[in-house]
Amino acid sequence: MGHVESGGAAERPHRERLWELWRALKKPFGVWSLIPSGFVTPGAWGYVGVDFLTGFRANRSTQDSFDLLADVDGPTFDALSALANLNVRRQEQMLKAVVIAYLTVPISVLAIVAEVAGDSLVSFARDNLQHVVAIGAGLTLGALAYYLSTWRAHQIVGVLDLIRIERGQAPYTALELRDE
Template sequence: MTDREIDGSADAHAQLWGLWRRLKALFPAWSLIPSSFYTPGAWGYVGVDFLSGFRRNPSTIRSFELLEGVDDATFDALSALANLNVRRQDQMARAVVVGYLTIPLSIVALGAELAGDSLLGFIRADPLMIFGGAAVLGLAPAGYLSSLWRSRQIVGVLDLIRIERGQAPFTALELRDE
């Protein structure tokens, strides 16, 4: 491999990762809840057609603009990154749900069973701390689930772009059912 080929490969990688950064910036997890009140895609979750509103979302439109003119190989690599991201997001969301919800609720249930009166006394002694702690425990999973939702939106947008470009799926992983 020549130095020029190595430099070209490095440039392609830099372009791909730059494209990934710009694409994911269009889908911030923090904006999921506010955008669920005003985007066409959110209002499109009624009836049979869940795609037309999704296609009219500002983030979808900007994604189409961002990827206009991107060659098929770069698009395929970007799609593979997005699909890998979803799988990793899913793994983390499952771990967080188990770690932040299942385990603490199991401990509380066991404590209530073994020492119900003591547990109720502890809760009554400082309900603000208990409910504040419960809220914090609930926020972490909500944050991870929002991030998972957004990562799946990115894959959905890339699927729309792929369909409109007339491009076949790149790998069997992209075709698999969740």
């Protein structure tokens, strides 16, 4: 995963270094810090108006990523960017599966049971309210966790795009450019 040089062979980044960079890159993008950071980061306050980039560029996580990748060569950066884009695609696959499995199926089953035995369902829910609320909260929080994780994965790709733009590097592959 590197730029093709004049000999036709692509340079390959050092595998261990690549995975070390990946682990370091994702650290500032913790899933559970997304909600609190949504109230205090420059990027969060930048979601008003036409410019969504200036605040994003000023975020601490973005600055940390720029610092981390300042001396990384082009082929390694390209490979890291490809990893981040692959991660986004896998995150989106899982989010879709979770939304279908956690939300669509239970709601459909509840709708059918309510239609067939509405009074029994209401009685059951009333008699087991604590369990019903716990299950509903668990399903909702599970889906929310996957959503937040997907958001963070997209943030990593966005930061890499900013770095690429400031470096003057073109996108490496069509896969990096696609937006599903």
